[in-house]
Amino acid sequence: MVFFALVSPTFFTIDGAGVWLESASTFGIMAVAVALLMIGGEFDLSAGVMTGFTALIVGLLTTHYGVNIWVATVIALFAALAVGALNGLIVVRTGLPSFIVTLATFFVLQGVDLAVTKLIIGQVTIQGFSRVPGYDTIQPLFGSSAPIGEHGHLYISVAWWIAVTTVGWWVLTQTRPGNWIYAVGGDPEASRAQGVPVRATKVGLFMTTAAAGWLVGMISLYRTSTVQATTGVGQEFIYIICAVVGGCLLTGGFGSVIGASLGALIYGMTFQGITFARWDTNWLMAFLGVMLLGAVFVNYSIRRRVTA
Amino acid sequence: MTNPTITQPPILEARSISHYYGGTAALTDVSITIQPGQIHCVLGDNGAGKSTLIKILSGLLQPTAGQLRLDGQPVVFTNPRAALDAGIATVYQDLATVPLMPVWRNFFLGRELTRGRGPARRLDRPAMRQIVRRQLADLGLNLRDVDQPIGTLSGGERQCVAIARAIDGGARALILDEPTAALGVKQSEVVLRYIRRARDRGLGLILITHNPQHAWPVGDRFLLLNHGQLVDDRTKNDVTVAELATLMAGGVIHLSDSPGESLTVEAGDL
Numbered sequence: 001m002v003f004f005a006l007v008s009p010t011f012f013t014i015d016g017a018g019v020w021l022e023s024a025s026t027f028g029i030m031a032v033a034v035a036l037l038m039i040g041g042e043f044d045l046s047a048g049v050m051t052g053f054t055a056l057i058v059g060l061l062t063t064h065y066g067v068n069i070w071v072a073t074v075i076a077l078f079a080a081l082a083v084g085a086l087n088g089l090i091v092v093r094t095g096l097p098s099f100i101v102t103l104a105t106f107f108v109l110q111g112v113d114l115a116v117t118k119l120i121i122g123q124v125t126i127q128g129f130s131r132v133p134g135y136d137t138i139q140p141l142f143g144s145s146a147p148i149g150e151h152g153h154l155y156i157s158v159a160w161w162i163a164v165t166t167v168g169w170w171v172l173t174q175t176r177p178g179n180w181i182y183a184v185g186g187d188p189e190a191s192r193a194q195g196v197p198v199r200a201t202k203v204g205l206f207m208t209t210a211a212a213g214w215l216v217g218m219i220s221l222y223r224t225s226t227v228q229a230t231t232g233v234g235q236e237f238i239y240i241i242c243a244v245v246g247g248c249l250l251t252g253g254f255g256s257v258i259g260a261s262l263g264a265l266i267y268g269m270t271f272q273g274i275t276f277a278r279w280d281t282n283w284l285m286a287f288l289g290v291m292l293l294g295a296v297f298v299n300y301s302i303r304r305r306v307t308a
Numbered sequence: 309m310t311n312p313t314i315t316q317p318p319i320l321e322a323r324s325i326s327h328y329y330g331g332t333a334a335l336t337d338v339s340i341t342i343q344p345g346q347i348h349c350v351l352g353d354n355g356a357g358k359s360t361l362i363k364i365l366s367g368l369l370q371p372t373a374g375q376l377r378l379d380g381q382p383v384v385f386t387n388p389r390a391a392l393d394a395g396i397a398t399v400y401q402d403l404a405t406v407p408l409m410p411v412w413r414n415f416f417l418g419r420e421l422t423r424g425r426g427p428a429r430r431l432d433r434p435a436m437r438q439i440v441r442r443q444l445a446d447l448g449l450n451l452r453d454v455d456q457p458i459g460t461l462s463g464g465e466r467q468c469v470a471i472a473r474a475i476d477g478g479a480r481a482l483i484l485d486e487p488t489a490a491l492g493v494k495q496s497e498v499v500l501r502y503i504r505r506a507r508d509r510g511l512g513l514i515l516i517t518h519n520p521q522h523a524w525p526v527g528d529r530f531l532l533l534n535h536g537q538l539v540d541d542r543t544k545n546d547v548t549v550a551e552l553a554t555l556m557a558g559g560v561i562h563l564s565d566s567p568g569e570s571l572t573v574e575a576g577d578l
């Protein structure tokens with residue numbers, strides 16, 4: 001980080017902070033939800049496409065079918081919750097690894113996003129969204145920004161990020177469901193024997209992740225006023241990496257919401273830092289890989305110490 | 309010490325229980341009671357049907373034939389929750405603890421205490437920590453730190469926590485599945501002492517084991533299970549530890565007067 005500050009003087013200006021905070025915010029929202037899910041012992045590879053899926057629903061319903069923009073936004077939320085519930089139910093009913101189940105969902109949603117969008121509007125990008133009636137009434141909720149510094153913007157997504165992190169932290173550490181999340185991820189059989197509602201907890205976590213996908217979908221839709229059928233594809237691993245860097249065990253039962261949020265902050269800063277430094281952004285992937293391996297290594301040794 | 313001849317009405321009674329897995333009989337015509345203030349030991353080798361019996365008493369399995377009676381009334385436990393609600397708790401060999409979670413979180417898992425209302429409803433950590441410490445100390449276990457992951461405790465300590473948890477959860481009858489099987493001599497003693505204290509507090513206990521040396525010092529009554537059948541039923545007064553060992557071996561192997569030499573804690577048996 002210091003390095004980026006040296007290479008690019010704007011990195012640590014208020015303007016620069018607005019840029020990387022915006023970047024970190026959407027990853028942070030997802031990382032918190034994905035971290036909760038991982039602590040609960042599951043993965044969701046459909047979390048990335050979910051952002052595009054929900055944005056497309058709103059885009060298509062409003063621009064093509066004339067549905068009220070608020071109604072469409074709520075419909076998208078319910079669609080997301082339904083997909084999340086389906087993911088969860090399949091996982092708890094069949095006992096199949098969520099990695100496989102949500103990989104299937106990932107492909108289905110990705111295919112549906114592209115095929116349906118092309119079928120309906122003949123192209124893969126929604127246009128004219130900002131001209132939809134009522135756009136101005138809802139846009140500030142997800143896409144507004146306040147000017148900071150000289151030319152910078154502080155986006156409302158940062159407030160969402162802080163809110164999601166706070167709620168996630170509260171639920172995980174201070175409530176009964178939080179206790180159950182740790183438990184079902186740590187040992188589902190033991191949890192069941194103690195009367196923990198294992199299935200409901202897991203399904204709830206999948207729905208939470210899907211809802212977070214919706215929120216991020218709305219944030220990107222209302223900030224840019226457009227959405228492509230490929231939005232979000234490939235992002236799911238970044239969420240997982242943020243959660244792992246933040247201390248979540250891949251094996252479940254351990255991790256923190258604040259950690260995942262900080263993981264997203266590091267990612268956002270690195271992502272924008274590389275851009276500021278005018279490097280090839282592909283370096284980001286290499287950096288991610290190294291960061292992931294390092295984090296897994298540290299987490300693993302901590303776990304070994306605890307359960308030795 | 310309790311006197312097995314003064315019998316209070318049983319908490320739970322299993323009458324002529326039989327169980328078949330498909331066509332094979334795992335239990336045939338087995339009767340057993342849980343009495344308040346008594347430890348009934350069920351002894352038997354691997355495959356004798358001990359686990360099957362536990363599963364029936366704890367509501368995990370429905371017997372193929374026979375009847376359960378709770379406080380004298382016929383009862384059907386359709387699931388473990390039903391048995392728990394009736395005060396019948398089971399501590400399984402795996403202990404049903406989550407290793408990475410702190411002791412107090414494990415202790416209250418599924419029945420967490422909260423304070424506050426609505427969205428401010430939150431875990432009552434101070435109360436839970438205090439209760440855990442007190443409950444463990446009451447039975448003679450003093451933990452340095454109830455915030456440490458339960459996986460860092462010794463096997464014996466974990467076993468004691470699981471027993472204390474069941475008692476705190478309102479159990480009046482406890483079924484213990486081989487609580488000493490994975491433990492060394494010292495740890496076994498700690499656990500057995502703990503079990504005796506629970507008995508002295510008036511709980512009814514069933515102790516499943518295949519170790520006569522562990523059963524005899526604490527048990528009030530001994531039921532020997534072999535190939536799913538009850539082959540013997542003795543009270544403390546009419547059996548010695550050596551006889552118990554002999555009976556367990558089907559009366560075939562004759563043991564010397566110091567059975568400790570030939571029978572040790574079988575640590576490998578899980």
Ligand SMILES: Nc1ncnc2c1ncn2[C@@H]1O[C@H](COP(=O)(O)OP(=O)(O)O)[C@@H](O)[C@H]1O
Binds near residue numbers: 353358359360
């Ligand atoms: N789920 C099952 N399906 C079929 N047979 C079983 C099952 N569980 C146990 N058995 C059989 O029932 C008998 C008693 O087993 P079990 O109750 O586990 O004995 P123990 O706990 O004393 O070792 C054994 O012969 C075992 O193979």
Ligand SMILES: [Mg+2]
Binds near residue numbers: 359
């Ligand atoms: Mg067994």
